[in-house]
Each structure stands twice: as structure tokens, then as C-alpha cells.
Amino acid sequence: MSIKSFAAKIFAKVVKAQIDSWANNPVKAQEKVFNQLIKQAQHTQFGQDHQFSKIKNQQDFANFVPVKDYEALKPYIERVKQGEQDILWPGRPIYFAKTSGTTSGAKYIPITKESMPSHIKGARNAILSYINETGNSDFVNGKMIFLQGSPVLHEENGIKVGRLSGIVAHFVPRYLQKNRMPSWEVNCIEDWETKVEAIINETISADMRVFSGIPSWLQMYFERLQERTGKTITEIFPNFNLLIYGGVNFEPYRPKFESLIGKPINSIELFPASEGFFAYQDSQKEKGMLLRLDAGIYYEFIEADSFFEENPDRIGIADVALGVNYVMIISTNAGLWAYNLGDTVIFTSLKPYRVLVSGRIKHFTSAFGEHVIAKEVEEALQQAVTEHRVEVSEFSVAPQTNPETGLPYHEWFIEFNKQPDNLTTFAQSIDEALQNQNSYYQDLIQGKILKTLVISPIVENGFQRYMKAIGKLGGQNKLPRLTNDRQLADKLYELKLVETNDE
Known part of the structure; x- marks a missing residue:
């Protein structure tokens, strides 16, 4: 066992103990986050407009702060984009994660110095949880690939703007820099098809052990590799043993992936978004992803069946039930308040709190009243x-x-x-x-x-x-x-x- 592999196991045990400390006290963890958010944002423009000084508990918050989508929050975000301070969160954000919204055009999601570490720790802790449970840490000695957007950023009024995955690329830990692929130059290629071919050229002869990305784009990469070599992914990369994915349900892809790879493979599911890193698969034995309750995000939930009613009930983590389809509402240390993320989740466990992403509240078929999700x-x-x-x-x-x-x-x-x-x-x-x-x-x-x-x-x-x-x-x-x-x-x-x- 290499020194790096041994150190990873020790670090994994330390982090697992930290995770257990809040996962075993979930309501207390959320109360702490809630109180910190309200206190820190009390003197912002949004805090003053919504009487944060009078908010003492979750019910007060629900009374003073209605659920908002991006369009409702946009007037505040536009002021932040113009360079104003103390609008949604103290000071100004350090980044805007630019996303291509389907209803609002481009969205600018703020990332602050307080929220940025959560994006990094989420992915890190997912991998460390896997190491702690399985004992498998050999992959840290090989190459890892993260299929992501370009890390090239531009500035608007002193705030750097780019895709979240491109922003995160600037924060890869030093101990992973030598393992990480593709190269910075290839990662900066904008055209996706050109980029995939360049990634293949760089990785085809490397000791690849971990692949990470959205399943559909990983599949495209694997298929191009197979077309070029006539081999399964395992034959090309015999030490490949971990797949990390997020963004969509993997199950429809699993048979094709196993065919491309040539064998079943261990995998870790993530639940990241520009608005926050919400959950990750913390166990290979349990269903669902561990909801991060200590990461500067306060969660509320509305039953999806009643979401479009006037004033539907908003509940905290203490009152959720298993098997119910909820719309997830978030308030964060990036300055998003009672924000409708658009995702729906179902709890698979309450000890600890684990979720599955069940869909999008706007992505459904109900032309005939069926509301299929x-x-x-x-x-x-x-x-x-x-x-x-x-x-x-x-x-x-x-x-x-x-x-x-x-x-x-x-x-x-x-x-x-x-x-x-x-x-x-x-x-x-x-x-x-x-x-x-x-x-x-x-x-x-x-x-x-x-x-x-x-x-x-x-x-x-x-x-x-x-x-x-x-x-x-x-x-x-x-x-x-x-x-x-x-x-x-x-x-x-x-x-x-x-x-x-x-x-």
C-alpha cells in the first residue's frame, strides 16, 4: 500500500467521524444553520425587505419569506451583478455560476466565499465515505477524469463568471493535481465533440482508475473509446474500478454502461447543482444519498401534489416522511432565500436522512391530469x-x-x-x-x-x-x-x- 493510499484511509476515518457528528443530530444541525443564515443576512437588503430581525423560527421565516423561483429573485441578483454590496448576502459573491435556464434564459447563481467550500467538500466527502466503507483506496494512485465544462472564466463588475464545473476546476486539491485529467488546455476546449476526441487522445494510454461526469456524456466518451479500439473499457483501463456520476438517474444507463465497461463497477452518486452541493451516496449498501445538513443550506419541503396550491405547507427536516414526493426549497449562505430549486426528492431513510432525486417539478407530463413524474x-x-x-x-x-x-x-x-x-x-x-x-x-x-x-x-x-x-x-x-x-x-x-x- 502506498503512502498516499494509506493517508487517504486515515483521512477518511477522520472525516467520517465529522459526518457522523451532525448526521446523528440532524435537527440540531439544521437549526444551527438556520440561525446562522438569518443572523448573517439580517442587515442585507433582502434581510431588511423581509424583516429578518423579527424571524425567530422556521414558521416566522415561512410567514415573512415566500417561496421564490429565479425570476422572483432576479431583481436582487441584477443589483448584485451591477456591483452593489450587501444585497442577498454580506459583501459580494466571488463567483456567478452561469446556467442555461429553460424558462429564464441564462441564470446567474451567486457563489460566496462561505458557500464555495461546500461545493468542494461535498465531492471530497463522497469519495472519502466510499474509502472508509469499502477500504478501497488504491485508485488514488492512478489517474482520475472529471468530464466538465471549460474552466475559462470572465468578469462582470469584478465578479468572475463561468460554469460551476469550470469554477470548481480551480479548486482541485493539490494532492489530486497530478492525478487529474484531462489537462488544463484540453479542459478549456469549448466545442464538446472536439473536446471528447482530445480527452481520448490524452487518456487512452493512461492508468485511468476513476471516471466522473453526467452519464450521457460519459457514455459518449466510452463509446468513442470503444469505436477507436474495439475493446471494452476494462480492457483499455484494467485498473478502472470507480464511476462517479450525478445529474440524472443512472439506472436507465446501467445495462449499457456494464456492456461498455465489460463488468459491473462500483459507483458513487452525487447531487450537485450551481445552487449547492446537496447530497451524495455515502454507502454502497444503502439506497439513497446522504442529505448534507451542516453545509450552509437550510432545507424546507413541500409535497409535490400540493405545490401549486395557494400557500402549501412548508416543513423542515424534522417533519418529512418516507416515500413522499417533495419539492425541495433551499436557503443558503450564497444568498438564495426560500428558493425553489425545481428538483423533487423522496426520502429513503430518516436515520440518517437520505434522498433520491425523483425528478423536476416542472418536468412532468400531465396534459390529461395524470401528473406522471x-x-x-x-x-x-x-x-x-x-x-x-x-x-x-x-x-x-x-x-x-x-x-x-x-x-x-x-x-x-x-x-x-x-x-x-x-x-x-x-x-x-x-x-x-x-x-x-x-x-x-x-x-x-x-x-x-x-x-x-x-x-x-x-x-x-x-x-x-x-x-x-x-x-x-x-x-x-x-x-x-x-x-x-x-x-x-x-x-x-x-x-x-x-x-x-x-x-
Whole structure:
């Protein structure tokens, strides 16, 4: 065992003890964060506008600070962008993480000197938790790759602006600098396809042991490697033993990844966003990701079913229940207050608090009142994939409300790596699995309001071509699993990415 590997195990034990100290006292940890946030922001413009001086508890906070999306917070952020101080948080942020919003155009998410360490420690502690539980630390001696956006930043009124992953690239710990790939020069390449080819050139002969990134873009990288060499990823990198991913549910990708890699592989799931690093998989044995309750983020939860009602109940961590779909609301030491992140989560454990990301509150299909969410379509597809021994690369679902003939239906756009023997039977399997999860959808099918879902196969690399066409290929961009309109569907047809279905 190398000195570096041994040191990693010792460090992992120390950090695990620190994690346990707050994970075993979750309500107290959240109360501490809440009180610190309110106290520190009391004299900011936002704090004065929302009477922070009168806030003593969570209920006061809910009374004085309504839930806000980016648009509601934007007037404050615009003032920060102009260089004003003490608007959302004391002083000014050190960075803006620029994201490509679907409804608000570009979003500028503040990152402060207080919030930046949380982004770094989240990923670090995920890896250290893995080392502590498994005893596997040999990978620290090899190369690690993090598929991310360009680290090139620009300034606006003295505040540096860039993609979160590019910002984080500036904070890679010194002890990992020699292990980290790709090179800085390659990481700065903006065009994603050019960048992937350059990454392959740099890594193909290296001792790669850890790969990290969004599954769809890791898959693209692995496929290009396989095309070039004719080998599985394990044959190319025999010491590869850990996959780190986040952003989307990995299960639909798992069969394809195991085929590309050549064997099952240990993995760590992360829940990062520009707004904060919220959770990570802390155990290979338990389901869900550990919610970080000591990281400068105060959490509130609203049941997704009642989210669009007037004044829905907002609850803290002490009152959540297992198995309920919640919209996650955050207040942070970056100056986001009662902020609707847009993500929905389900708790899988309350001791400690672990969550699964179930989807997006705006990414659903409910054109007929069914309110189907991402978790439901992903699990339905996974069941059918296993049953029919099919491989799926990517998919998205949209309602078809005005078909040329017959009843309306859900249209599933699926890019297959291995197609089913019978597309109609495969569609029926997905449909039955979806009905078993969603009683509203079941009622619509059985009441002959909707007909069984229809699968429209997508041509090879079709979704990559779609993302490129809309300017969102690579980086942290993700294909929505669900839409409630035909915008994405119509674009797929316009680009001629839908195969002719003869069944």
C-alpha cells in the first residue's frame, strides 16, 4: 500500500467521524444553520425587505419569506451583478455560476466565499465515505477524469463568471493535481465533440482508475473509446474500478454502461447543482444519498401534489416522511432565500436522512391530469428493459394530445442500443408498469381517455444531434425525461431524428 493510499484511509476515518457528528443530530444541525443564515443576512437588503430581525423560527421565516423561483429573485441578483454590496448576502459573491435556464434564459447563481467550500467538500466527502466503507483506496494512485465544462472564466463588475464545473476546476486539491485529467488546455476546449476526441487522445494510454461526469456524456466518451479500439473499457483501463456520476438517474444507463465497461463497477452518486452541493451516496449498501445538513443550506419541503396550491405547507427536516414526493426549497449562505430549486426528492431513510432525486417539478407530463413524474417513467422503463433484455441509450416522453386518428397517448422517444423483438409488446410492458405506479394514469387508460403509450424510436446518436442543434451538447446539459408540451417532440421530427415505425 502506498503512502498516499494509506493517508487517504486515515483521512477518511477522520472525516467520517465529522459526518457522523451532525448526521446523528440532524435537527440540531439544521437549526444551527438556520440561525446562522438569518443572523448573517439580517442587515442585507433582502434581510431588511423581509424583516429578518423579527424571524425567530422556521414558521416566522415561512410567514415573512415566500417561496421564490429565479425570476422572483432576479431583481436582487441584477443589483448584485451591477456591483452593489450587501444585497442577498454580506459583501459580494466571488463567483456567478452561469446556467442555461429553460424558462429564464441564462441564470446567474451567486457563489460566496462561505458557500464555495461546500461545493468542494461535498465531492471530497463522497469519495472519502466510499474509502472508509469499502477500504478501497488504491485508485488514488492512478489517474482520475472529471468530464466538465471549460474552466475559462470572465468578469462582470469584478465578479468572475463561468460554469460551476469550470469554477470548481480551480479548486482541485493539490494532492489530486497530478492525478487529474484531462489537462488544463484540453479542459478549456469549448466545442464538446472536439473536446471528447482530445480527452481520448490524452487518456487512452493512461492508468485511468476513476471516471466522473453526467452519464450521457460519459457514455459518449466510452463509446468513442470503444469505436477507436474495439475493446471494452476494462480492457483499455484494467485498473478502472470507480464511476462517479450525478445529474440524472443512472439506472436507465446501467445495462449499457456494464456492456461498455465489460463488468459491473462500483459507483458513487452525487447531487450537485450551481445552487449547492446537496447530497451524495455515502454507502454502497444503502439506497439513497446522504442529505448534507451542516453545509450552509437550510432545507424546507413541500409535497409535490400540493405545490401549486395557494400557500402549501412548508416543513423542515424534522417533519418529512418516507416515500413522499417533495419539492425541495433551499436557503443558503450564497444568498438564495426560500428558493425553489425545481428538483423533487423522496426520502429513503430518516436515520440518517437520505434522498433520491425523483425528478423536476416542472418536468412532468400531465396534459390529461395524470401528473406522471420522472421517477415513475424511469422505473417503468427499467422494468421493461430487464424483462425484454433491451438496451436503452436515452429517452424522453411527451404527450400527444391531438393525434390524427384514435385516442391521445404518451409518446416515448427512445434511442435503443439493442431494440426489443416486438416494439408493441415492449410498449405494453412499460405501460403496465407505469399504470402500477400512477393510479391517475391507470384510470385514464382503463377509462379509455388515453390509449397505450406509443414508442417512437430515435436514430443512432439522435439525442446528441438534438442537443447539438439547440446548442446544449456537452457540459452539464441534460435531456429532460418528461415534457408537458410538444416542443421537444416537434424538434425531433423537424430534425428527422425519429425512425419510421412499421409496427
